[in-house]
Amino acid sequence: MNDLTFLEASVKLGSSLSTVKRMVREGILRPVYEGTSPRIRADDLAAIQELRYQNLTLPEIAGIAKIAAARISTLERQVNRLTELIGVDIPVLSTDSEDVIRSYAEVEVLLDQQELPVSDVAFIVLWSRRFYATGEEQFQLIADHTADPEPWAKVLKLATRMLMEKPKHQDIELEHAYRYLLVGRRFMRQAAYFYIREKHGSQIANRMFREVEGGLNYKILSIAFPPE
Numbered sequence: 034m035n036d037l038t039f040l041e042a043s044v045k046l047g048s049s050l051s052t053v054k055r056m057v058r059e060g061i062l063r064p065v066y067e068g069t070s071p072r073i074r075a076d077d078l079a080a081i082q083e084l085r086y087q088n089l090t091l092p093e094i095a096g097i098a099k100i101a102a103a104r105i106s107t108l109e110r111q112v113n114r115l116t117e118l119i120g121v122d123i124p125v126l127s128t129d130s131e132d133v134i135r136s137y138a139e140v141e142v143l144l145d146q147q148e149l150p151v152s153d154v155a156f157i158v159l160w161s162r163r164f165y166a167t168g169e170e171q172f173q174l175i176a177d178h179t180a181d182p183e184p185w186a187k188v189l190k191l192a193t194r195m196l197m198e199k200p201k202h203q204d205i206e207l208e209h210a211y212r213y214l215l216v217g218r219r220f221m222r223q224a225a226y227f228y229i230r231e232k233h234g235s236q237i238a239n240r241m242f243r244e245v246e247g248g249l250n251y252k253i254l255s256i257a258f259p260p261e
Contacts, residue, residue, distance in 0.1 A: 036065060036072035045078055056081070126166045133174045136163070140187050144194070151198045157210040164192050164217035169228040185225035192218040 037045065042062070043053045053073070056062045061081065064071035127133065143149060150156045167188060175184035196218065199211050222242060230238035 036074055037078065038070070038072055039064075042073040042078055046082065124162050124166050126163065126171055128170070128174060130174075130178050133171070133178050137175055137179055137181075137187075140191050143191055144187060149195060149198055151195060152200050152207065154206050154210045157195065157207070157214055160191070160195065161210065161214040161217040164188070164214070164221045167221045168224045169231065172225065172228045185221075185228060189218070189221065189225060192221060 039053050039057075040050055043050045046053065053062070057064055057071075057073075062073055062077055064073055066072070126136075172184040175181060175188075181187075192214070195214060196211070200207070203211065226238050226242040229241060
């Protein structure tokens with residue numbers, strides 16, 4: 034979808050040009066600049082149209098936009114701090130079938146172990162990065178290549194077990210690693226929620242991940258991915 038001029042955005046919204054400019058001033062719409070001309074992202078405009086379809090007023094939309102922006106900024110800052118402290122970036126997981134199968138087999142092997150190396154910073158960071166990078170597409174690949182009808186279950190179980198077995202006494206480096214693990218597990222749970230919602234519907238996903246359904250991220254993402 035192409036970006037729109039303010040005038041084109043006003044036509045799409047069925048509003049006046051001054052209304053679009055006011056939405057920009059109030060932070061409801063955030064323009065991008067191509068050269069010296071500000072434009073409105075088509076995706077942002079579609080989200081506003083969805084909110085207006087839900088009969089929300091402009092002040093209510095502005096409130097949602099400000100909360101969403103603040104929440105996103107907070108999450109970005111937390112992740113950046115953790116990344117700086119641990120000295121890692123977020124990996125791009127392989128989509129190669131052999132790599133997917135190998136990685137999933139590693140999860141199964143770890144789950145069969147009596148004890149996990151939960152005091153090993155490198156181990157915690159490695160899997161934290163993998164969990165953080167695991168999205169719906171990875172769950173789909175796992176399902177495709179392993180025929181596991183619940184491709185999220187074992188991976189989430191491993192993340193949860195690692196957190197439950199963390200040492201009571203941690204040095205600062207290990208403490209930061211476990212904070213990163215917590216963030217990775219949270220993002221992976223959200224990915225699992227949307228994977229299940231896509232495959233089995235909102236009711237099943239909401240029942241399995243009630244806290245995800247009620248969170249702000251759910252409300253924001255539901256604009257882009259409305260329930261059936």
